[in-house]
Amino acid sequence: MKKRHLPAFLLLLAGQAALAQNKYTLSGTITNKSNGETLIGATIRSGATGTATNAYGFYSLTLTKGSHELNVSAVGQKPKTITIDLAADQKLDIALEDNTQELQTVIISAPSRGGRDLRGTQMGVEKLSIKEIKDIPVLLGERDVVKTLQLLPGIQSAGEGSGGFYVRGGAVDQNLLLLDEATVYNASHLLGFFSTFNSDAIKNVSLYKGDMPARYGGRLSSVMDVQMNDGNNQGTHVSGGVGLIAARLNVEGPIQKDKSSFLISARRTYADVFLKLSKDTDVNRSQLYFYDLNAKANYVLGSKDRIYLSGYFGKDVLAADKVNGINWGNTTGTLRWNHIFNNQLFSNTSLIYSNYNYTISLRQDVNDYTIYSRIRDWNLKEDMQWFPGDAHRVNFGFNGVYHSIKPGQITASGNAGISSQELPNRFSLDQAAYAGDNWKVSDRFSLSYGLRLSAFSILKEDSRKTYLNAEPRLGAAYQLDAQSALKAAYSRNAQNLHLISNSSSGSPVDKWVASTQLIRPELADQVSLGYYRDLSEHKYELTLETYYKKLQNQIDYRNGANIFTNQPIETQLLYGRGRAYGLELLLKKKTGRLTGWLSYTLSKTQRQIDGINQDDWYNARQDRTHDISLVGIYKLSERWVLSANFVYYTGDAVTFPAGKYQIDGSTYYNYTSRNASRMPAYHRLDLGATKQLKQTKKFSSELSFSLYNAYGNPNAYRIYFRDNKTDPNRTEAVRTTLFTFVPAISYNFKF
């Protein structure tokens, strides 16, 4: 249906391209000279005409015949100027050198490159390269892209002890997490203290919090697109680190120099070793660890083809003893084929696998039982990028995902009387086709428009059904002057996979369910408006965005829902709507000894679901009135880098009791309005310092120190209510705090 219109659409654009006389196309790949890694988002421009490399480092730039001075730049690389005389279509691969100059290594975004693109229509996006997050202090010294992204406006931590995050009022499951295009269903390690993204293996992260390009779909709130490193194709290198609770090792190198490379990156925590030393039998019998492995290989088949194979495997184990516990993990695999049809047409074809499962094991006396659940996807995806001239950049493609969900399988033995049983698997096919164009209408005005058509089909059940959704994406940018721009966007997204959770902090056993006859696709419409300004000759960058989001078919458990039933879950759910709006401000200092940013979000997020809160609107748990982050990185000397960040946010909206009563001699609590109370406001300061140790050409190492929650604010992880232990005639509210003053030291090396 979609495809019938596509050729006509393409012809129209091709016609426009043909009109451009005396123009030739320059195309190629931009890489990092030292390791051969392709550079994502590197810019190449001649005067006012320019473009950026795609996710595979490929660019295509159409210029007039004649001589051009090309400026090529990328975050963390030395800019390069190349002069060419363009007389025919030309292929030009460019390698940029690392920027190792003093004072430059800690620059968040160097001037006029890597900063926000004033000309482009894209808004509501946050991009980070691993180089940028290196010096920001984190919990236990383990760098983590997810935690760092939460320091940016509109992206809010779901709290300590949770790996999830909220984007513009969306729920945790409304974020699409992609690792080399494969969906990661649970990005939490150790119940959220770490993410599944090992920063050693990661090249680049983009988080779209509104106005997602049409090539992405399937989630309402955001897309977090994580790209793994390809592996060094210039020489073999080993890097690693030893911290307080985890060790990491990364090996990469060429298979054939310049042509192919591999990367293997592994992590394992060893906190469980210390548990064994404890005298408390509850502690020393416990197990608590995770490990994960990233691997990737790529092969250049010729000037036009390149193949990538990448994979991730991770597992968490948390157990009270040898038999009672839970383990969970993700597995993903991606096989990709880049093909350059010609200097204007780039194709990527991917076959993607992803899997998430968990097992709960319990033993009571001689009875053992395990509960197993799984979601597994096979995804075939085709993305085409067409550069029909300097005014247009066209994306189109399709994908089809086959989901199979095993909601629950119980295996029991012993005399407890529990029957082994299995709920029937559920199958669905999630198809989409899309096309979009970024159109530079004039030097000042750009438009982007696209459409994604999604078809979600419930398969192999008595009641087959297909949900069709048209998801338009629109964006416009107007450059006010050389320093400032205004942008506006509208987008619609549909979501057919839903995470059903009622725990306050998210849990590995929360259920993924697909849309059914009763569970309809969630829909979100978002409009956003932004103002962007460069200040003091690119020293500072100001971003101001506002958004309003309308959500339909939101899902929640009904009050008193039975969450451990194996019966169809629909009977335990209620459906309603939501709204979210807010204002986001980001002020970045990009150059000098001191760099960093101030981020502030003012927002409101509400839900209205018949059957909850007397059918009235109520605050969603993630409703955060204020959210502030302040990040500073100071280059003290050639050896020392100091850093600090401060975080403050309004406490979650929660339901606290209005009174108490007794049933059967025990105290219970009376609840009135949903989420009408607040957790105490959260705030903390983290400090960090990194010392570069002796550095030779072959070997470098550094020591990192960090202090998490430096002034020891007892932030509330949860608040519960109970009878006082010593005076049972009184009740009390008890606050649980996870982390106060967590110092950490880690050693990182590279050779």
Added chain:
Amino acid sequence: MKNINYIALLLLLLNSCEKAIDLKLPDNTPKYVIEAVLTNEAGGCRVAISQTKAFTGDNTFTGVSGATVTISSNGSAQTLTPTGTGIYQHSTFKGAPGNTYQLTVQVDGKTFTASSAMPQPVAFDSLYVKKGEGNNKDGSPLQYAFAGYNDPGSVKNFYRFVQYVNNKKEKTVFIADDEFTNGNSVNNRLSFSNDNDDPARNIKSGEQLTVEMLCLDPVVYQYWYSLKNGAGGDGNNAAPSNPDTNLSGGALGYFSAHFIQRKTILVL
């Protein structure tokens, strides 16, 4: 189904700290609380009426007197008489399996009603104690009671157990349905966590253990399920709420017509 409390485990491993704090809570508007029970035994017919109070008050709940309480079935009504402040009883009235009973409570111009059907009994076959893994905080071995019964396969069954150690009632709500045990010979472990480290709650040798087995009306099972998961104040539930009740008129509590059996053993 029971789930392991990994949050509690994690908190233990992280050595997290706890502190009682002052919080701003919503205002208490007193609500009636009705706990109404009819069993197959004489003397088991009892209704307690009280009111909610502010969180900051003490845990002494005074009953509400002056109510008119009746339970009727098949057109004949029994009126309960006050035996204490807010306590209404009938010394001889017994329920029978298969019958449906209607409760009416009139107090201060308000009327609250509920209906409950007493299910057919399932025989309480055995009660025994077995050691768990580990020790209690007082050093005694961790021991649990097991209740044995043959769940009938033809109908859905709902159970509640009440445990007494030396006549002291364990406050944990033990409930079970037969979703995963239908038609089986079941040995149900009465698992509880001694969260306030009260030695009197532990099952120790030489003590007298009594367990009552209650066969419940499904709506009453749902009451206990939602009470336990939503109204206990444990902070794990993202959306605490008042339990599902069979009482209409806006009161908290429940009306349960259940079949009760009990067994007592000496722990070896």
